[in-house]
Amino acid sequence: MRFWWWIPLALFALFLGVAAYQLTQPKDEFVPSTMVGQPLPDFDLRAAHPDRPGLTTADFRDGRPRLLNIWASWCLPCIAEAPHLETLRREGVDIVGIAIRDRPEDVARFLATHGNPYSRIGADDLSEVQLGIGSSGVPETFVIDGQGIIRHQHIGDVRAEHVAVLLEKLQEAAE
Amino acid sequence: MIAELGLAALWLAAALAALQLVTGFLAVKESGGEMAVLVRPAAMVQGLLCAAAFVMLLWLFVITDLSVKLVAMNSHSDKPLIFKLSGAWGNHEGSMLLWITVMALAGGLIALLERRLPERTMMATLGAQAFVGLGFYAFLLFSSNPFERLPQPAVEGLGLNPLLQDIGLAMHPPTLYFGYVGLSVAFSFAVGALLTRQVNPDFARAMRPWVLGAWIFLTLGITAGSYWAYYELGWGGWWFWDPVENASLMPWLAATALLHSASVLAARDALRVWTIMLGVVAFSMSMVGTFLVRSGILTSVHAFAVDPERGTFILALLAIYIGGALVLFALRAGSIAEGDRFSVSSREGALVVNNVMLSAILGIVLLGTLYPLLTEAFDVRVSVGPPYFNPVGAVFVFPMLIVMAVGPLLRWRQDDWQRVKRPLIATGLVTLATLVLAMMPGSIDLLPLLGLAFATGLAIASFLPLRGRALLRVPLATWGMVIAHFGIAVALFGMASESAFSQEKLAAVKVGESTRVGPWQVALAGVEPVAGPNWTAIEGRLLAMHDGGEAIELDPQARNFWAPPQETTESALATRWNGQLYAVIGNEAGQGRWQLRLWWKPFVTFIWYGGLLVALGGLLALIGRLSADLKRRAVYARAEARQRGVHA
Numbered sequence: 001m002r003f004w005w006w007i008p009l010a011l012f013a014l015f016l017g018v019a020a021y022q023l024t025q026p027k028d029e030f031v032p033s034t035m036v037g038q039p040l041p042d043f044d045l046r047a048a049h050p051d052r053p054g055l056t057t058a059d060f061r062d063g064r065p066r067l068l069n070i071w072a073s074w075c076l077p078c079i080a081e082a083p084h085l086e087t088l089r090r091e092g093v094d095i096v097g098i099a100i101r102d103r104p105e106d107v108a109r110f111l112a113t114h115g116n117p118y119s120r121i122g123a124d125d126l127s128e129v130q131l132g133i134g135s136s137g138v139p140e141t142f143v144i145d146g147q148g149i150i151r152h153q154h155i156g157d158v159r160a161e162h163v164a165v166l167l168e169k170l171q172e173a174a175e
Numbered sequence: 176m177i178a179e180l181g182l183a184a185l186w187l188a189a190a191l192a193a194l195q196l197v198t199g200f201l202a203v204k205e206s207g208g209e210m211a212v213l214v215r216p217a218a219m220v221q222g223l224l225c226a227a228a229f230v231m232l233l234w235l236f237v238i239t240d241l242s243v244k245l246v247a248m249n250s251h252s253d254k255p256l257i258f259k260l261s262g263a264w265g266n267h268e269g270s271m272l273l274w275i276t277v278m279a280l281a282g283g284l285i286a287l288l289e290r291r292l293p294e295r296t297m298m299a300t301l302g303a304q305a306f307v308g309l310g311f312y313a314f315l316l317f318s319s320n321p322f323e324r325l326p327q328p329a330v331e332g333l334g335l336n337p338l339l340q341d342i343g344l345a346m347h348p349p350t351l352y353f354g355y356v357g358l359s360v361a362f363s364f365a366v367g368a369l370l371t372r373q374v375n376p377d378f379a380r381a382m383r384p385w386v387l388g389a390w391i392f393l394t395l396g397i398t399a400g401s402y403w404a405y406y407e408l409g410w411g412g413w414w415f416w417d418p419v420e421n422a423s424l425m426p427w428l429a430a431t432a433l434l435h436s437a438s439v440l441a442a443r444d445a446l447r448v449w450t451i452m453l454g455v456v457a458f459s460m461s462m463v464g465t466f467l468v469r470s471g472i473l474t475s476v477h478a479f480a481v482d483p484e485r486g487t488f489i490l491a492l493l494a495i496y497i498g499g500a501l502v503l504f505a506l507r508a509g510s511i512a513e514g515d516r517f518s519v520s521s522r523e524g525a526l527v528v529n530n531v532m533l534s535a536i537l538g539i540v541l542l543g544t545l546y547p548l549l550t551e552a553f554d555v556r557v558s559v560g561p562p563y564f565n566p567v568g569a570v571f572v573f574p575m576l577i578v579m580a581v582g583p584l585l586r587w588r589q590d591d592w593q594r595v596k597r598p599l600i601a602t603g604l605v606t607l608a609t610l611v612l613a614m615m616p617g618s619i620d621l622l623p624l625l626g627l628a629f630a631t632g633l634a635i636a637s638f639l640p641l642r643g644r645a646l647l648r649v650p651l652a653t654w655g656m657v658i659a660h661f662g663i664a665v666a667l668f669g670m671a672s673e674s675a676f677s678q679e680k681l682a683a684v685k686v687g688e689s690t691r692v693g694p695w696q697v698a699l700a701g702v703e704p705v706a707g708p709n710w711t712a713i714e715g716r717l718l719a720m721h722d723g724g725e726a727i728e729l730d731p732q733a734r735n736f737w738a739p740p741q742e743t744t745e746s747a748l749a750t751r752w753n754g755q756l757y758a759v760i761g762n763e764a765g766q767g768r769w770q771l772r773l774w775w776k777p778f779v780t781f782i783w784y785g786g787l788l789v790a791l792g793g794l795l796a797l798i799g800r801l802s803a804d805l806k807r808r809a810v811y812a813r814a815e816a817r818q819r820g821v822h823a
Contacts, residue, residue, distance in 0.1 A: 005508045008452065015545065016494055017465070022488055022548055023470060046765065074735055101762055124764050125770065144810040 035134035040148045043129045045122025048099040048107045055096055055122030060148035065173035066094040067166065068142040069118070070130055072102050073110035075138045081157035082114040088163060089117040093170060097121040099140055100130055141166065145173035178243050180719055181231030185322075186274075186757070188224035188279060189312035190713045191217045193303045195282075199302025203295055203370055211294070214301050221308075228646065229276040232321055236263040242328035245269060245321050251332040261345030265484070268321035270348055275311045277356045281385070282308065290445075290808075291377045292367075300367030310492045318488070343403055345613030351423060352395040355461040357389025358426060361433065365454030366500055374447040374514075382454065382801055386434050389457075391793040393427040406746055411757050411774045413782055416564045421544040422464030423538060432533040433527050441522055443587055445514040449530065454783040455504060459497045466490055467544065506769035506798070513705040518589040525582030532575035539567050569622055575669075576629045579660055580636030598639050606632030607663025619675040626671025634664035651799025659792025666785025672754075672778035680773045683764040693775030695749075695756050696720045702760075702769055710734045712745070715760040715769060719749050731760040755779050762815035 016067050035041075047054040060066070066116055070077040070084060089095055097118040099107050107121070133142065133150065143152035143166065152169040154162060195217040202211035235243050236259045239252045247267075252261045266275040282304045315321070365383040366400060368374045400423060405413040414420060433453040439446045470486025517523040539605060543559040584595045610628035613619060619627075635661035641649060680692035689698035701716040712734040718726040729747035749756040754777040761770030 002509055005505040007499070011507055012459070012497055012501055016490070016498070018545075018549055018552055019466070019470075019490055021552055025492065025551075060596075103763060125764060 028175060034148050035132075036153050038150055040144065040150060041129070041132040043122070043132065044097065045124055045129060045170060048097075048121040048123035049116075050108075052116075052121045054067070055098060055120045056133050057148060059096065059120060060144050061146070062133060063146035064094060065145045065151075065170050066145065067170070068097060068144050069095055069097045069131075069139065070100060070133070070135050070141070071097055071139045072100045073106040074102070075100075077157035078110075079114055080116070080137045081139055081159070084158045084160060085117040088116050088158075088166060091163075091167060092139060093167070094119055098124050098129060100124050100127055127171055143169045177231050177235055177240070178324060181228045181235075182320065182322040184228040184231065185312070185316065186678060188221045188228065188275075189309065189316060191221040191224065192279075192308045192312060195221065195305035196302050196309060198307060199300075200370075201637075202298035203302070205270070211298055214298055218279075218286035218304070219283040221305075224277040224282040225272075225279035226795050229272055232269060233260055233263050233271060235322075236260060239332060241330070241332060242324055244323045244325050247325060247329035247332050249332070253374065253606055256330075257342070258345065261342075264349060268315070268319045270352070271315050272321050273349060274352050274356065275308060275315060277808055278304075278308055278359060279313070281356055281360050282363075283697065289381055293371070293373050293377075296367050296371045296373045296378065297366075299370040300363050301371075303366040304360065304363040304686045307496060310495065314488055314492075318484070320344065325595050328401060344805045347399060347403070348398065350392050350399065352572060354389045354393035354396060354426065354430075355458075355465070357385050357392065358430060358461050360385040361430075361454045362458035362496075362500070363650070365451045366503065369451060369500075369503050369511075372507060372511055372629070373442075374451060374511050376441045376444050379437045379450060380800075380804070383434070383441060384804075386430055386437060386457075387793055387797045387800065389436055390427070390430045390791050391797065393423065393430060394786060394790040394793060395428055396792070397423050398783050401786070402783050405746060410778070411677075411679075411746075411772075413779070415672075415715065416543070418544055419468050421540050424467050425464055425540055425544070426457055426461040428533055428537040428540065429453060429460045432530045432537070433457050435533075438528050439523050439526050440514070443515055443517065445517055445523055446527070447511050448508050448513045451508070451511070452504065453530075455497070455500045456537075459493075459728045460498065460541075462489070462493050463541075466493060470769060511583050512596070513785065517587075520585065520592055521589050522582060522585045522587045525578050525585055528578045529575060529582060532571045532578065535571045536575075539571070540564065543567075562714070565622060569625070573625060573629060576633055576663075577814075579663070580633050580639075582642045583637075583656060598642065599636075601819045602632050602639070605635055620801055623669075623671040623675035626667055630664045630668035630671060633667070634661060635665055637661040652796045653799075655792045655794070655796025655799060657792070658795060659789045662785045662788025662790075662792055664785070665781050665788055666783075669778050669781030669783075669785055673776050673782065676777040677779075678775045680771075682771050682773070683768040684771055685769075690773070692756070692773040693777075694722045695722070695773070695775055697756075697758070697773055698726075699769060699770070699771065705732065707734070711760075711771075715758075717747070717758055717771075718746045719756055719758070721749075721751060721756075729756070729758045731758045733760050733762065750780060753777060 012124045040060055043058050044056040045054050060068075067085075067088065071081075085095055095117045097120070099121055102123060102125075104123075107123075111118075122129070124171075130138075134153070137144075137155070139157050141154040141158055142150055145151050152166075154166065158166065195214055198210040198213045198217065232245075235246050236250055237256065239246060239250055239259065244267065249266045250259055256261065257310060263269045282301065285304070286301060292300070298434045361382050364378065364385070368378050397420075397450050400420065401413050404415065404420070405411070408415075433450065433456075436446045436450045438451055441451045458541055466486065466489045469489060543563050548561050581595070581599060584598070606628045608630040610624065613624050613627045637657055638655060640657060678693040680690060682690040684690055684699045686699050686701055689696055691697070696719070698718045698720075699715060700718050703714050703716070705714045712732040714730050714732045717729040717731065719729055720726050727749045729749055731747040732745040734745055736742045744759050744761075747758045749758075754775060757774040757776060759770065759772040764770050
């Protein structure tokens, strides 16, 4: 009977242990997509910019790996990553974009100011495709292989040091 | 000078807390008797010093003394006065000072007013209160000094963020703090009683007003928080089982259980160990909640400023307070007699079942909240949501509702089912009839169906304790119970109705066009860009007509903030007695059409009306208990005086 009185303390010690362990772990705020390794969901997005066609799932099934960049004209880190996307484009990478909750005039203004690395841009007005892909924020960049399968997810803005990583992942996707 | 005075007052208060701790615990041993005279004055003066320190901080914010770091960081000379004041506690340091001030004032009040408890238990309680307080003093003085000066006074304050100038946001944290501090007092009572092994009805009566007070504030805090999430987040939901919400729900559940078990202890001298345990658990839940929210250990939809150092500190306090109390509990619980026996079919029996159910629900919420923490240790990320909480919680909620309906009708000690059979059968039949009626459309899910039926049954049953009594003579505390139970029925009805009858419409409309949702005809009369101090927005002008009645204007906005860049929706609401129309505007959908998201939510407001009724019931019970105590005290005083007169 005495033994039972110690149970609350034991449970509390368990909580304390787990909590203390978690506190010492570096906090990873990124939410990885469970869609990596899965095919893209079906979508058909209208063009977000008059100069570029919209985006459908079929566009990814031409045998060529490419980057899918999720961005928005109202997103500041997207401005920061624009030059690095441009570098990737000059390396011969095909980049397609999905503009999240955006307006055509804002998209046009953004691309005029910061450059346009995209061959196609779809407009995702309700973040439906974004959520379907498993992206939880902007910007995020996905490596999609030639069969439309998500191979890699990059969370946050693409910085100079990420360019080589993305090129390598594209290479892997091509094999 | 003011800042230095404030800091000095705080140091003195901390020193008095140390004195109170030592003398209080010494006085528990018979030998430390002569020191005991110091304990009560130390508690009272400590309360005054803390209050003085807090007033100094308020004053610094009123005059916007920019040489004080906290003021420079969180205020601005152009702020309205009310937000200057609320800025004093709208930050980490200030909120800690508010917490310790409320706690010290509560300790002072106990020292001043409480005369029922045996003196040794009283000393132990005040010692425990000082022990809890000292941890917070240490935190405040060593790592979060609110009175810190800047080397150079700032030219202007940084705190003109218009987003934070919201009266609801200003009042919400203090409300929850009052609740948490009230539970810390209950915790001190529990530890004090464990130290002296004196657990009796007087102990329960001394503790009860503090638990009731805490419970009222927690009820208000949860109700207000739920409404805030409902109109602010723009998803039309009113509860998300988010860690931050659960952090406020768990202490409430524990306090509710404690309230009821303290009633059994006060009336019948039973459930002694259980009441002590709940006293410890209730405060633990508020500390665990604070830890989860402030340490950033769980990801939440509510953005919170987090700091791992603070998390570590709170965890250390948790380990000392709760770990210490639980060790004491394990050592002492066996030697506290369980108290009077009673039959299952009695008021106590029903209250025990209610306690078991509440504890089970608490366990479910706690497990669901901590589960992601546990699995993350094994690198598995999960998110626990409504699919777990709703059905698993319901398994215990519905039996508890039955007990809520039956329990108050039973007599203490032993009762005969025959006596209460007739009203209960009648209530049961009404519940069943409602269930059948609600099943007719055939489209309502099981939980909302049961919710509608049980809400109706409980609403009737909650008034049954008044049956056949002269209403003016019914004690205020009984009225409090009736109204609080009725409030639960009202809130449950709102929840069930919202879930059963809500209608949603997602439409893309051009200006001049209209759409329907439920009984509402909503026309988009115009769309205009509007700008605020740090945002731009698209504002829709909607004209909503309920069944061809007069048009009500609604102006929902989709806002874009630029520093930091963030998109928010400002929902617009039209409230009728029987529900709310909830409107959100999205982006342009091409060809001049705008996305509108509309909900018609029948009786959704009952959720919060119910919450307010529950708090009102608590307030009536508190007033009833306190005035009965005063009366009893006056009677004793008179009897004593008479006795002295006889002897003289």
